[in-house]
Every structure is written in C-alpha cells, then in structure tokens.
Amino acid sequence: MLNVYYLKVPDYDTVPESGFCERISEETRKAAEGFRCEKVKRLKWLGEGMVRSLLENELQVRRGDYLIKRAEHGKPYICGTPFPVFYNLSHSGDYLVCVLSDREVGIDIQQFGKYNPGIVRRFFHPGEIRNLEQCGEEMCAELFFRYWSAKESFLKYTGTGLSASLSGFEILFEGRHVRISKPGFQQQVYIQECQIDKGYKCYVCSEYPEAPEIRQFVFAG
Secondary structure, three states: OEEEEEEEHHHHOOOOHHHOOOOOOHHHHHHHOOOOOHHHHHHHHHHHHHHHHHHHHHOOOOHHHOEEEEOOOOOEEEEOOOOOOEEEEEEEOOEEEEEEEOOOOEEEEEEOOOOOHHHHHHHOOHHHHHHHHHOOHHHHHHHHHHHHHHHHHHHHHHOOHHHOOHHHOEEEEEOOEEEEEOOOOOOOOEEEEOOOOOOEEEEEEEOOOOOOEEEEOOOOO
C-alpha cells in the first residue's frame, strides 16, 4: 500500500477551531495553543485531523485502537493498529500532503521559489552542485527544488530529518528513475515524483517500486 493524499490549506481557513476538536487529540490541541501564529496552529490541526480521518475512514481503524507517537528525531509513527501503518506529512505553500503505507515512508513537497546558490554550495552533494552549475539559468530553479524535495523525502524516510547531512548522499535523476548514492546505505528504496501542482515539486520515498496512488483529500462532514 502506498497512497498519497493532498489538500489545499486555504480551503479550511474559515473552519473554526471547534471544527477540529473531534478530529485531533487533546495533546495536539493544547500544544497548538502554544503557537502564536494562527497558520501554524491550523496546520497542526489539519495534519493530525487528516491522518486520523484517513486511519479511521479509509483503513477502518477505530480511534481507541491506536496511538500517534514521535521517534527520537521527531518523526511521528503509529502504534497499536492490528496491521502495520506508516505515515508522513509535509507542507509548503497552499498544500498539505500525507502518505500512508504499510512500510516505512517519507514525503516532501516544495513550492517553487527563488534559486539560492548559497544553500546549494553549503548543503548539497558535490555531484549535485556540479549539475546545478552546469544547467541553464531557466532550469536551475526547477532542478534545485527537485533535489531539495527528493533529498528531504529520503531523510524523512530514514527518520533523521535535517539532523542528518544533506550533502552526505547524492540524488541521481536518471530519466524517470531517481537513485540514491550514499556510502554504506544498501537498503532498496525508491523515490518517486508525485504530480500535485505545476508550481510545486513533491517526492515520496518508500520501499515500493510502483508509483503511488494520488488522491485529493476532503474532510467528511
């Protein structure tokens, strides 16, 4: 199982806090109260509400039969379900994306923005730096965000996030295939692009060679 879901955050800008109370845990609600930024609060509510709705409505897992916890580096995981369920969330611009799988998984979405050579030289692998320096100006921004999203999806798959080095491995785009070159890493994983919006790049890293199914998510009434 490898399913990717997305929603547009602005579609829920007018939903009152009370509209999320039944969809999120008391712990998350209290934690969100500590954020002054209303957008950050809403993203916390939307993210957990999305995950719980998918678990309960798509996978038929009852609310009392599972817990959402966090690993050492902050990656959330689910325990207590009668079968393996893994998930990951990412947000950028107007979109929130979630991936569900029965194996470990990571996802990242990036909205196109300004190409930043300084970030590339500081954080990217030497091979990626060479490719970006050789590509035309028009292609640099797109390639930069392809690299960034693909690399983040891999780090989120491993559960290390940005606590690990972005320059410690290389992303190789070979036609439609994406390969990871990392010394000592021998596990077979696959990075695949998810077509969400032409103004974004989104990649999912999983143990499945097949392309994920992509669906728009809508909260049930």
